[in-house]
Every structure is written in C-alpha cells, then in structure tokens.
Amino acid sequence: MIWVDTIVQGILLGSLYALFAAGLSLVFGVMRLVNLAHGDLIVLAAYLILVIASLLGMGPFVATLAAVPAMFVIGWLLQTHVLNRMLGEDILPPLLVTFGLSVVIQNALLVGFSANSQKLTAGAIESASLPLGPVTVGVMPLLTLVAAVAVIFLLNQLFYRTALGRAFRATSDDAVTAGLMGIRPQRVFAMATGLAMVVVTVAALFLGTRASFDPAIGPARLLYAFEAVIIGGLGSLWGTLAGGIVIGIAQTFGAAINPEWQILAGHVAFVAVLLLRPRGLFPRAVD
C-alpha cells in the first residue's frame, strides 16, 4: 500500500512542477523562447504575493488575485520592451538576456528581502488533510493538482477555442504570414508572456504556501519546469502536466528508497525519457 501512497504523493508533487512548467510551455509554444528567468519570475511573484498579503493584511489566496494583474503587466512590459527586441533567427540573444534577467531578479530580491527564507501562511488549510481511500492527502497538495489541471484546461480552451488562441498558433507557425492576416506578432508575444506570468503567479501561490522560498531558489524551479516541458513534448500543454507528474512520481519513489535520491531520481527520469522518446511523450505534430 505504501507504493500507492508514493504514487499519489508523486502525482500531487508533480502537479506543482506542472504549474511551474505551464508558463514556460506557453511561451515556448508561441514564440520558441526559452525564458531562463522563469524560475526567478515565480519567486518574484511569490514575494509580490507576500508583500501584498503583509501590507493589506490579507490571506495569500486573496493576495494572489491582486498580484495576477500586476504580474500580467510585468510580463507584457518585459516582452514588449526587452524580449521582442531579442527574438530572431539567432536563439542566443534571448537566452543571454533572460539569463541576465535571472541574475538581476535574484540580486534585487536579495537586496530587498535578504537571503532569509519566507513563507506564505495560509492558516489551518496548510496542515489539513483528507482520507482518500487507502491514502491520506494534504488539502494544499490536492488544491495544487486541481489548480494545475484547471490551468492546463483553461490554456487549452484558450489555444483551441478562441481567436487569441488561433493567433497564438498561427504566429507560432509563421509570424510573417500571420502579419498578412492582420496579426501583430509582437503584440501576440506580449499577450502570451503576460498570460504566462498569470500562470507563474498561480504557481507562486502554491510554491509559497507549500514550502519556504528565498531569492536563490528560482533556477532549481526552472530546471524542474524545463524538464517537465521536455518530457511532455515541446509546446504540448497536457504533455507538460504529464511531464511534471513523471518527475514528481520519480522523485517520491527515489525518496521512498533513499531520501537522498529524491532530486536525483527526477533527473534520471528526465534522462530516461529523453533516451527513449527524444521528442517527449506528446510531441506536437507540427514542429
């Protein structure tokens, strides 16, 4: 029975990684941009929620609602004024710029908040749990899974049921021809990054309520997110959820065998999937 519990805990942990990865997957899917500052932007959003919650005396869930529009604007401005200038045939400039941005965010947070660990306190719900058949699951991890599925579902609806989604996919296919359809690719990219930051804020809520965070943890979150996107198949949103869950299950199994193996097991699973399916579990038909 312990293995059932391990798998369930792995799925719940993996849903957090899927939340980390969904924004990365969205941006990559639309503009083929790997944002190396993605993990730091999650941490930035967590601090933003913390500040709003502290200043206005509200819980982290309500504070997240206030942080969402702010993060959307940050993403929109970042894309419009920085990243759009870097996009082109050469993939190196956006990588360098987002790497630089990562360093800047980490150091700015260090100056503003020190290296001390912080946590978003959500009250009794943090330790609440539910018996689900043979296993007991925490309410917060369960909410993380619900949020991850909801985010991926809504992003899919947006991609495949709306005019904006058509513009995302068309621009991803061929930005020049999309221009002939009246689409302004740079505005589409700004909207995509803005939306990615909304997802990042949701991820930050669950990051901050489930564990402590400090300015330096961004790059590790990026790594999990990146691995989840690659395992799932580049640009596939449901694949990203599956990728996060694969890493989560691998980590909990690793930890069940030996606690020191938790992180390593996740990376081993990543390498194993790459070896067996180099394009990921659910590659896009068009790439």
Add this chain to the structure above:
Amino acid sequence: MTAPLLQTVGLTAFYGDFQALFGVDLTLNAGETIAVIGANSAGKTTLMRALTGLLPHDPGTIRFKGAPLGALGAAAVLARGIAMVPEGRKLFPSLSVEENLLIGADTRTGAGYWNLETIYALLPVLKERRLAPATALSGGQQQMVAIGRALMSNPEVLLCDEISLGLAPVVIRDIYAAIPKIKESGASLIVVEQDVGQAMKVSDRVYCMAEGRITLEGRPADLSREAIHDAYFGVSA
C-alpha cells in the same frame, strides 16, 4: 477624375544592398483585374511584398485611393483593405481548414460579403474538409483555403501571388473559375502569374516585368505574342 484604387509611382525596393525593383509604375483602378507576368526573379513577388508592407519601400511610392500608404506594416496594410494570397499558399499547419479561414477575419472590423458561408458556397470542397488540418489537403484545395482566407478580410484589393504554381491544369481551371465571383463581390485584383495564357484570360490589363522593371503594359487584346515574348525575357526592342 477619381484617383486609382492602388498605384505605385517609381517604386524601388531593396533586399539589403541588392536592388530588386527599379522605379515600378503600376496602376489598379477600382473594379479592375490586372495581371503581372514575368519569369522567375523578375521582381513580381517583391512587388507583392512591397504592396503588402512586408518589404520596406520609400513612403509615398505606393498610393491607395490617392493617399500614400507610407511605411505601414503588413497588419496595417490589411486593415486598409489590401489582402494577399501569398506564393506557396503559406497555410498555418497547426490550424484546421476552418480555422485558417477564420483567422483571415479575426482582425476585420466591418462586415462584408465574405464570411464562412459565402466562402463555402464559392469553394464547396472546403466545407467537406473544414475540420481537417489545412496542410492535409491536396495542393489545389490548399490554394482554395489560401484564397478563402484572404477573402475573409473582405479586401478591396486582392493580391494573388502565383496561385497556379505547381498545380495540375485541371486544378488551375477550378481555381480560376472562382475569380469572376470574387470580382462580383467588389474586389479588385492583381494576379501575379508565370502562366501567361491564364493571366491574359482573367485580366483587363497586363503588366510584364523583367529584372525588376515593367517592360510592357497593355490590354491583352492589344499585345502581340512577340511583344510579350520580348518583354517577358527582357529582350530590348
């Protein structure tokens, strides 16, 4: 006298240091269909790219309804009413046939004759395949999608760049059969073709290009076979 619908006056265009168009003068009047013929590398597609804002050009050298188009980008040019069926069709592979059509109308602000219903009436085969990925269709059907997609913006000017390229004669005939209906809807057309016979059939006037210049202009009935041959291959008289 009313200004021409679309006009180029001494249009030049460059790819970096390479000059591709040398003072091109071309006029499209409202309701007209003109054909631009010429061999490969004559500058026909470059002309289309300049007209749609994809290629920078001197502001003032392209006039729409008498006013300079200026340095507008592709999206702004479309908003003025100039749409293009690009060479090679350039359908979006991630989108279904219907989504490819819909995206042509997504940024449209006003109403017009063309919508999904009228497009499907013009090109019924597209309705049957509407949920298929656009690139799963045959070449001719893909060309129909590209034409329908451009029409969905209800353009005043439709630019058709090499719509017969790589297609079987019977398919080309089907595609060109749609042109009269498109004209009836009120659109004026510029048809770029290598197929001289087809171009002469559908157009009110013909321009021939060679090496980035207009080498011949006239009504199809007024142009001799020899004159077209010489202009097509850039042979000086």
